[in-house]
Amino acid sequence: xxxxxxxxxxxxxxxxxxxxxxxxxxxxxxxxxxxxxxxxxxxxxxxxxxxxxxxxxxxxxxxxxxxxxxxxxxxxxxxxxxxxxxxxxxxxxxxxxxxxxxxxxxxxxxxxxxxxxxxxxxxxxxxxxxxxxxxxxxxxxxxxxxxxxxxxxxxxxxxxxxxxxxxx
Numbered sequence: 001x002x003x004x005x006x007x008x009x010x011x012x013x014x015x016x017x018x019x020x021x022x023x024x025x026x027x028x029x030x031x032x033x034x035x036x037x038x039x040x041x042x043x044x045x046x047x048x049x050x051x052x053x054x055x056x057x058x059x060x061x062x063x064x065x066x067x068x069x070x071x072x073x074x075x076x077x078x079x080x081x082x083x084x085x086x087x088x089x090x091x092x093x094x095x096x097x098x099x100x101x102x103x104x105x106x107x108x109x110x111x112x113x114x115x116x117x118x119x120x121x122x123x124x125x126x127x128x129x130x131x132x133x134x135x136x137x138x139x140x141x142x143x144x145x146x147x148x149x150x151x152x153x154x155x156x157x158x159x160x161x162x163x164x165x166x167x168x
Contacts, residue, residue: 025078026167027051031136033163037119037144039063039155046163051075054090065146065153069096069117080129087126094119098146100153117146123159134165 028049035044035058042060049055052075060067071094078088098117121142127135138161146153 025051029165029167031163031165033136033161035138035159035161035163036062037140037142037157037159040065040067041159042067044161044163046073048075048165051078056092058094058096064100066099066101067096067117069094069098069119075125084128084130085126086129087124089122089124091122092120092140092142094142094144098148098153100146100148100151113148113150115146115148117144117153119144119157121157121159134167136163136165137161138163 025048028047031044031046031048033044033046035041035056040060040063042058042062044056044058046054046056054073054075056071056073058067058069058071060069071092074091076089078086080086095116095118097114099112099114101112119142121140123138123140123142125136125138127133127137138159140157140159140161142157142159144153144155144157
């Protein structure tokens, strides 16, 4: 009887360690999806290099301003709620190339404007481990600025995103 209890205890420890190691994220991992920062948004690719550091590229094809920018994200510790919700706050900084086609928007004879822009902010990424372990959502608030000649694009941006994570 003592041998069976000992074997059951060892089996439980081994299986518990195996399942917990499968549940942990491996780094680097990659995500693809959609990221918006109102009024612009587009396709996104993200690389979580370590648990703390991430890089993101966004091609903004939705909205009045086309954008091509990169981001650095500083991720804080991953937390879990009682409902199986895993969440992680983060800070970001971004820089990129922006294009505004004033002529097509207002039907005037002005060429496209292009300029360098930047931004920074913070947000939170979350997912439901039980149902959507690889589907991640985020909500963020930040500041974006681009100085076009005819359009001064300075805004407090509210953003949302949805990404699918690949563990390669």
